Amino acid sequence: MKNTKFIKFIFSFLLVVTLLLPTTSYAYPPQVNQLSYVALGDSLAAGYTPYQSIDKGYPDYVKEALYNLGYEVTLNKDFAVGGYTTANVLADMQVPDVQPAISQADIITISAGGNDLLSQLEITQTGVTLDPTKVPSILNNIATNLTGIVTSIKTLNPDAQIYLMGYFNAMPYLPVEQQQQLLPILEQINGIIEAVALQSGSTFVPTFDVIAENTLEYLPNPQDVHLSLTGYQAIAGEFIQAMVANLPALEKISNRVFGSDRYETSAAISSSGWPTADTVIIASGEDFADGLSGAPLSYKLDAPLLLTQSHTLPTVIKNEIIRLGASNAIILGGNVAVSDDVFNQLEDLELNVRRIAGANRYETAANIALEIGSNADSAILINGEAFADGTAVASFAAQLGYPILFTKKDILPVETSNIIDGLTNIIAVGGTDVISDELLGQLPNKTRIDGKNRFDTAIEVIKHFGYEKHTAYVANGFGFADALTGSVLAAKHDSPIILVSSSSIPEEVSNYLSQKIITEYIFFGGSSAIEDSLLIDILQ
Missing domain, CATH: 3.40.50.1110 (SGNH hydrolase)
Structure with a gap:
């Protein structure tokens, strides 16, 4: 459909028209x-x-x-x-x-x-x-x-x-x-x-x-x-x-959110995601269970999840609570996980403090599920002794309002069973080494999400729930603390958490990232959790 002579004629005509028009310019970065x-x-x-x-x-x-x-x-x-x-x-x-x-x-x-x-x-x-x-x-x-x-x-x-x-x-x-x-x-x-x-x-x-x-x-x-x-x-x-x-070349952006230890990192995550907060969630930094089951509650209340030592509220956490201007604190877990000493230290900050607890982690998770009061008909089920599968799914559970419940490998605790009885769908995360087929067979409308290892399972979780955005949060898959507190921040940004080792990108993760266009990476934890060389590898 080209006509060379016609185009040459138009060029001459256009040159005359162009010279007659005024010029002014604006620039924006x-x-x-x-x-x-x-x-x-x-x-x-x-x-x-x-x-x-x-x-x-x-x-x-x-x-x-x-x-x-x-x-x-x-x-x-x-x-x-x-x-x-x-x-x-x-x-x-x-x-x-x-x-x-x-x-x-x-x-x-x-x-x-x-x-x-x-x-x-x-x-x-x-x-x-x-x-x-x-x-x-x-x-x-x-x-x-x-x-x-x-x-x-x-x-x-x-x-x-x-x-x-x-x-x-x-x-x-x-x-x-x-x-x-x-x-x-x-x-x-x-x-x-x-x-x-x-x-x-x-x-x-x-x-x-x-x-x-x-x-x-x-x-x-x-x-x-x-x-x-x-x-x-x-x-x-x-x-x-x-x-x-x-098109301009895509630029990959990286960011670290970290502190000198897990408590400082939880405060840094809070600071990066919450200018203010009416409520804070307090969980033990020495074990994963209560904080993990509390991620959906934290998301529902738009409350940062902060970690504490059993008997002492770290100074960095006190300072973060003050910065947030919080009025309420909810402690997850009993006196062994978070002692009354911490309860009293929170009250000294003029907070209204209450505790959600049970006789064990299974009952605590069940009571947190009741606190969430979600209208969702589904729940996440993970092994109560293995944190990796839970950290992989926590951000999605939080966004969807699904409670996170715990089980043993072959036995479903009665506390968990009581919650499941009122639900329609159960999503079990992890392989048969953590949740047996026999146990899963007892549950209604069950779905299992698992992979060859914790890194692969985390990728399978992302695939199951679907993710098409350009931001990924990255945490060390061998430690629970950073991924746990970071899961709520990831949920706020409709993003998943990808698990890596401290110094290398697992093959399953590398394969996934090569198929998806991720242009922004937020890394939880300092260089001891995720080495600088790994950041460079991901950004290349």
């Missing part, structure tokens, strides 16, 4: 892996469907594709309007609301020119007709206005990537003789759009061929010129092909 995308133009950008409704347009699918490539995209298609001609889009360049959006955009797509032609067609009983004398004016207006649009954009934002969409045959069901009149004009319009793109340093995105490949699916209504959703997806694919080479 870019943000890492974030893209601002503005879609300008007609109903194709707005998302009109073949049946007179508005849904996703091609910009929405472009945004989704960019996200899948690893970018956080903000899409603004407020200025895409059904029926817009190039004159309308050019006029919008002077609208106060439009200019700031353009000034801050990284990517701008333009679909304009089709309505310049469609608005001049006369509808008849047998199809459409076009007065041939109007064609030169149509083409001239498109060339002039598109040049003005692109030049205005470059004036406002010289660094923006601009993509100009070519048009497809939107009326393939017309009689052959009418097609023969309109298709050459459409070819000239696409030639103008391509010439504007080439002359201005923008990118031309052709769509004629891709829509012609499947007309029946992409243009299902012979009485309408708009695309189906799959048609918009096809066009988005053409845009992405054009964009890939121009």
